[in-house]
Amino acid sequence: MHLEDLAEKAAEFRAEEAGIQREVRVCVAASCQSSGSLAVMEALEDACGDGKGTCRVKGVGCMGLCSAGPLVSIADKDCSLDESVLYRDVTPADAPEIMGSVCGSPVERLRCPTDQPFFARQHKIVLENSGFIDPDSFKGYVAVGGYAGMVRALSEMTPADVLREVTTSGLRGRGGGGYPTGLKWSTVAKMPAGQKYVICNADEGDPGAFMDRAVLESDPHRVLEGMAIAAYAVGANKGYIYVRAEYPLAVERLQTAIRKAKRAGFLGSKVADTQFSFEVEIRLGAGAFVCGEETALMASIEGLRGQPRPRPPYPAESGLWGCPTLINNVETFANIAPIVREGGDWFASIGTERSKGTKVFALAGKIRNTGLIEVPMGTSLRDIIEIIGGGIPDGKAFKAVQTGGPSGGCIPEAHLDIPVDYDSLKTLGTMMGSGGMIVMDETSSMVDVARYFMEFCMTESCGKCIPCRTGTWQMHGLLDAIAKAQGTHADLALLEELCEVVQATSLCGLGQTAPNPVLSTLRYFRDEYEEKLQRAEL
Amino acid sequence: MPLPATQPNVRVVTLKIDDLDLSAREDETLIEVCRENKIPIPSLCHLDGLSVWGGCRLCVVELEGQNRLLAACSTRVAEGMRVHTNTERLQRYRRTLIELLFAERNHICSVCVSNGHCELQWLAQKCGVDHVRVPYRQQPYPVDSSHEMFRLDHNRCVLCTRCVRVCDEIEGAHTWDVMGRGSDCRVITDLARPWGESDTCTSCGKCVQVCPTGALVKQGTSVGEMVKDQHFLPILARRRHAR
Numbered sequence A: 001m002h003l004e005d006l007a008e009k010a011a012e013f014r015a016e017e018a019g020i021q022r023e024v025r026v027c028v029a030a031s032c033q034s035s036g037s038l039a040v041m042e043a044l045e046d047a048c049g050d051g052k053g054t055c056r057v058k059g060v061g062c063m064g065l066c067s068a069g070p071l072v073s074i075a076d077k078d079c080s081l082d083e084s085v086l087y088r089d090v091t092p093a094d095a096p097e098i099m100g101s102v103c104g105s106p107v108e109r110l111r112c113p114t115d116q117p118f119f120a121r122q123h124k125i126v127l128e129n130s131g132f133i134d135p136d137s138f139k140g141y142v143a144v145g146g147y148a149g150m151v152r153a154l155s156e157m158t159p160a161d162v163l164r165e166v167t168t169s170g171l172r173g174r175g176g177g178g179y180p181t182g183l184k185w186s187t188v189a190k191m192p193a194g195q196k197y198v199i200c201n202a203d204e205g206d207p208g209a210f211m212d213r214a215v216l217e218s219d220p221h222r223v224l225e226g227m228a229i230a231a232y233a234v235g236a237n238k239g240y241i242y243v244r245a246e247y248p249l250a251v252e253r254l255q256t257a258i259r260k261a262k263r264a265g266f267l268g269s270k271v272a273d274t275q276f277s278f279e280v281e282i283r284l285g286a287g288a289f290v291c292g293e294e295t296a297l298m299a300s301i302e303g304l305r306g307q308p309r310p311r312p313p314y315p316a317e318s319g320l321w322g323c324p325t326l327i328n329n330v331e332t333f334a335n336i337a338p339i340v341r342e343g344g345d346w347f348a349s350i351g352t353e354r355s356k357g358t359k360v361f362a363l364a365g366k367i368r369n370t371g372l373i374e375v376p377m378g379t380s381l382r383d384i385i386e387i388i389g390g391g392i393p394d395g396k397a398f399k400a401v402q403t404g405g406p407s408g409g410c411i412p413e414a415h416l417d418i419p420v421d422y423d424s425l426k427t428l429g430t431m432m433g434s435g436g437m438i439v440m441d442e443t444s445s446m447v448d449v450a451r452y453f454m455e456f457c458m459t460e461s462c463g464k465c466i467p468c469r470t471g472t473w474q475m476h477g478l479l480d481a482i483a484k485a486q487g488t489h490a491d492l493a494l495l496e497e498l499c500e501v502v503q504a505t506s507l508c509g510l511g512q513t514a515p516n517p518v519l520s521t522l523r524y525f526r527d528e529y530e531e532k533l534q535r536a537e538l
Numbered sequence B: 001m002p003l004p005a006t007q008p009n010v011r012v013v014t015l016k017i018d019d020l021d022l023s024a025r026e027d028e029t030l031i032e033v034c035r036e037n038k039i040p041i042p043s044l045c046h047l048d049g050l051s052v053w054g055g056c057r058l059c060v061v062e063l064e065g066q067n068r069l070l071a072a073c074s075t076r077v078a079e080g081m082r083v084h085t086n087t088e089r090l091q092r093y094r095r096t097l098i099e100l101l102f103a104e105r106n107h108i109c110s111v112c113v114s115n116g117h118c119e120l121q122w123l124a125q126k127c128g129v130d131h132v133r134v135p136y137r138q139q140p141y142p143v144d145s146s147h148e149m150f151r152l153d154h155n156r157c158v159l160c161t162r163c164v165r166v167c168d169e170i171e172g173a174h175t176w177d178v179m180g181r182g183s184d185c186r187v188i189t190d191l192a193r194p195w196g197e198s199d200t201c202t203s204c205g206k207c208v209q210v211c212p213t214g215a216l217v218k219q220g221t222s223v224g225e226m227v228k229d230q231h232f233l234p235i236l237a238r239r240r241h242a243r
């Protein structure tokens, strides 16, 4: 199949819907579903009737402003979210009024402005189709240019060409570490030909993070396309998607996507009528955070206990069942199709010197607009929190923002102007992580924050290595005592010493980074610890 | 006449460990080279003849030019490596790790059948651990005395998984596994059934011999009587690999 054939198919799918002019798009991603969007959709469908064939109600993926859900947007068929009329907090009872407004003036009572910075300041690559296409529709994805990256790679490029584009793009892994994706792919590609695997890491276990879930629920074909391109580039013919079982909707949409892509000949044997074959299987994780670590994840796929093992050998050399394996995060794969479609140089023109492209963040905590955003790398934290996020509600003052989940750290007001990229965050003692951003106001106690994350690491430690298994237990005990104003200066000294030992000696990233929240809150908010100690020693 | 056996293509590398210039086969790990050359490195989960585990972290060493520490048991040698095995920093880390182990479960040596023959005690002595600064966890765990010959005392277990590996890799029974998370991990027999009811255990006793502490012992031993013998392991392991 060539690009022209695909374009023809896309045109055909669009023609099937030529009669439809207006669309009523209802968010059916998990967050809006939990606030009742399915009932809203049903009511809208009832109110629509057959819509005289020119209007349709369509379920779409996440529109970003999840805290205002259920969200419904009304637009001409080809118009994006910015150009639509957006309604927030919609209930089934609003359906007749909303349907009545499809061709008339909007229902002001429910309106949510789309020219506000929350929407206007975003730059969407990963989420370009999110909130726009029906995630369960294969035709819908192709109609907006889906699978063009894969067909282009298979029909016009050699694997080496694909590797070159991905390397040129400067894309770095979105799973937390920020390892250069092109380099990882080339390493797997250079391993001798034979059985190789591609794995998509969708285990997303950081508290407060839901970026990967949103991508899978809103645009699952994009991830499959990225994986297929990766498999072609590195010489693999089999892929696994490791999703946590707590994401049933994502799993269901992925299953549908795989089934439909296979039926259309875009997965399976002879993909798009070429010699390339690629099978994809879903594996469910049972919710252990450590199973997101790549070696533990592979052990879990193999049916073993999900526990990390020493690296090297890295998965690229010896991964699943000892075969060379490429493992990337959901968002990493979601960037691949646009890179192949538009070229690596295009991607590299977005972002900063050493962090290219965009990053999806999940805004949570004490912030007005909680939800999902995508911004170019290098956007300042202040812009994200104060402008896009709308600042702190209830007239409270900002205190700190936590990035990188249990492996990251807190950033105080004084550093809010730094650009968000892998290296700047590291210099502040935190990390990009997978994209969770928890905002805290003046009422939050930083000792409590450190204790919360330490408790998380303690309960999620797999128990394989001594420093993490028992060190996190000890550190949690010390933090608990300090938080309850029962700790002494000697306790704090011991805590700092344990931080150093656990960081330096743990086997995997979980233990190595578990002290980070403590170290960073000590770095910027030491006075809060001191104050608690003084109270204890009075 | 049979052809002369071709030499497997393994190269020899040179490296420097604590001021000693050494040579090693490129497929050797740092701990193997250290043991050959009588350079002491504390270790608990490693045992010659079993697969690499990398869990105790006592064997960490420093590599010049690299910030991150390496576990000697799971790091292969490389040409030109410069390794330090006993710096002040490493000694301090190792002492802390051993303290953490003592505080994690119940180690009252004076009433333990392994007293005087216990690898954890030896490590503490060698690394200079004379007291424990972290609070004890004080969490009681059960004792399984259901096996007619052996006994398992979780309160003395350091979760090194030597028993799991020897049973799976050498005896081939795979009776043992680990269940749970964090400090509540426990070694289990079959699907967490009492050891005495195990269908898979052959009562060979290998797990008891390789266990570094008083967690796996023979029935009927009293304080200080449990002496272990691990000489069988490298021999059996080599025979197995030769096959």
Ligand SMILES: Cc1cc2nc3c(=O)[nH]c(=O)nc-3n(C[C@H](O)[C@H](O)[C@H](O)COP(=O)(O)O)c2cc1C
Binding pocket: A172, A173, A174, A175, A176, A177, A178, A179, A201, A202, A203, A204, A205, A206, A289, A290, A291, A292, A293, A294, A295, A327, A328, A329, A330, A332, A434, A508, A509, A510
């Ligand atoms: C404790 C732990 C948990 C992790 N969890 C995840 C996860 O949920 N999702 C993910 O993509 N990567 C996770 N990672 C990172 C992976 O090990 C791996 O680096 C990543 O999947 C590589 O993909 P990338 O290069 O695309 O970032 C985790 C790492 C550690 C140490």
Ligand code: SF4
Binding pocket: A290, A307, A308, A460, A461, A462, A463, A464, A465, A466, A468, A469, A506, A507, A508, A509, A510, A511, A512
């Ligand atoms: S650092 Fe923690 S999670 Fe990682 S291997 Fe060690 S005990 Fe397991």
Ligand code: SF4
Binding pocket: B106, B107, B108, B109, B110, B112, B113, B114, B115, B116, B118, B119, B120, B121, B156, B213, B214, B215
């Ligand atoms: S197992 Fe070793 S360290 Fe623990 S009580 Fe027995 S002799 Fe002491």
Ligand code: SF4
Binding pocket: B156, B157, B158, B159, B160, B161, B162, B163, B164, B187, B207, B210, B211, B212, B213, B215, B216
């Ligand atoms: S029972 Fe003994 S050999 Fe088994 S894990 Fe515990 S300490 Fe190690």
Ligand code: FES
Binding pocket: A027, A028, A029, A030, A031, A032, A033, A061, A062, A063, A064, A065, A066, A069, A071, A371, A372
């Ligand atoms: S889930 Fe509906 S807007 Fe995010």
Ligand code: FES
Binding pocket: B042, B043, B044, B045, B046, B053, B054, B055, B056, B057, B058, B059, B060, B071, B072, B073, B074
């Ligand atoms: S001997 Fe190396 S980690 Fe235990």
